[in-house]
Amino acid sequence: MAAVCGGYAKHSKLGVRAAFIIRFAAKPNSTWPSLKFHPIVRKMKSIQTPLLAYVVASATLLFSAATAQAQEIKGDAKAGQGKASLCIGCHGIQGYQASFPEIYKVPKISGQGGKYIIAALNAYKKGDRKHPTMRGISETLSDQDMADLAAYYEVHGRVEGTSLPAQPAKTPAPAVVALLQKGACVSCHGNNFAMPIDPTYPKIAGQYNDYLFVALKAYKVEGNAKVGRANGIMGGIAKQFTNAELKAMAGYISTVDGDLKTVPQSRFR
Ligand code: HEC
Ligand code: HEC
Numbered sequence: 001m002a003a004v005c006g007g008y009a010k011h012s013k014l015g016v017r018a019a020f021i022i023r024f025a026a027k028p029n030s031t032w033p034s035l036k037f038h039p040i041v042r043k044m045k046s047i048q049t050p051l052l053a054y055v056v057a058s059a060t061l062l063f064s065a066a067t068a069q070a071q072e073i074k075g076d077a078k079a080g081q082g083k084a085s086l087c088i089g090c091h092g093i094q095g096y097q098a099s100f101p102e103i104y105k106v107p108k109i110s111g112q113g114g115k116y117i118i119a120a121l122n123a124y125k126k127g128d129r130k131h132p133t134m135r136g137i138s139e140t141l142s143d144q145d146m147a148d149l150a151a152y153y154e155v156h157g158r159v160e161g162t163s164l165p166a167q168p169a170k171t172p173a174p175a176v177v178a179l180l181q182k183g184a185c186v187s188c189h190g191n192n193f194a195m196p197i198d199p200t201y202p203k204i205a206g207q208y209n210d211y212l213f214v215a216l217k218a219y220k221v222e223g224n225a226k227v228g229r230a231n232g233i234m235g236g237i238a239k240q241f242t243n244a245e246l247k248a249m250a251g252y253i254s255t256v257d258g259d260l261k262t263v264p265q266s267r268f269r
Pocket of ligand 2: 107119120123179180182183184185186187188189200201202203204207212215216229231233234237249
């Protein structure tokens with residue numbers, strides 16, 4: 001997925017460049033009709049077709065190269081298990097707490113969707129997510145490392161033959177129902193908060209209460225070098241709520257049954 005993102009990014013950058021060239025070439029004919037017969041324009045017109053063909057051909061070539069590259073990166077859970085020795089000191093200890101920017105439990109990542117794990121790691125690596133420790137760690141990870149770790153954590157702690165109810169067993173207080181409706185949370189995270197509509201979106205049911213609150217608040221922070229999450233989707237949503245409201249929603253979501261776990265692991269296996 002990391003590579004898919006990279007591929008799209010490369011492609012969209014190219015798209016912008018291609019669009020610019022096409023518009024430049026097309027402009028004299030469409031929006032500057034009076035220049036139509038200027039010698040330069042006539043010259044441009046004659047190069048327009050081969051130029052366009054070149055742009056389209058190279059865009060197609062580059063895009064298929066990027067897609068081929070993306071397909072090559074396949075996560076290997078076994079390799080991920082070895083690489084997870086970097087992670088278990090925090091994510092493999094029940095109740096382990098982070099102390100920055102406040103004290104809260106290190107999130108459960110076992111059972112989280114693999115594509116979301118990769119998206120989150122890339123968000124730290126790119127700096128969209130500012131948390132300093134996770135930024136430092138993600139900067140050491142290659143696309144292959146991320147894919148392997150994601151393949152490992154996605155199924156880590158999964159108990160075969162169990163499935164979650166489609167709706168949460170516990171109904172929230174009416175005030176929380178209203179908040180969840182205002183933010184349309186289930187429309188993306190799923191009716192039970194554990195079936196996101198897109199695999200790059202997180203499962204949030206049963207995540208630690210204090211972590212959910214810290215994460216939600218982080219989407220509201222702007223212009224801070226060490227705290228905050230720049231995300232086009234959650235930024236707009238979190239900013240509609242007060243911290244007390246975010247806390248109320250986090251409290252409820254943390255009580256919903258989900259796939260997420262902290263699986264205690266020894267460093268010395
Ligand atoms: C020093 C402790 C520490 C280590 C080591 C660590 N993490 Fe984290 N991790 C955290 C903390 C704290 C957060 C929450 C950061 C935040 O608030 O955004 C986090 C967040 C994450 C998230 C985002 C979770 C979510 O629900 O969005 C992922 C994914 C993650 N870590 C994966 C890893 C992986 C994979 C490794 C090993 C390569 C690792 N972490 C190593 C402390 C750690
Ligand atoms: C339009 C889709 C959408 C809606 C609606 C939505 N979310 Fe999200 N949510 C996302 C995406 C995408 C992310 C991942 C953002 C990122 O990469 O940081 C996310 C991330 C989160 C996280 C961070 C999870 C973690 O593990 O760090 C929490 C908590 C969350 N959403 C709660 C909510 C709540 C509560 C609501 C309703 C008030 C809501 N979301 C509405 C798409 C949505």
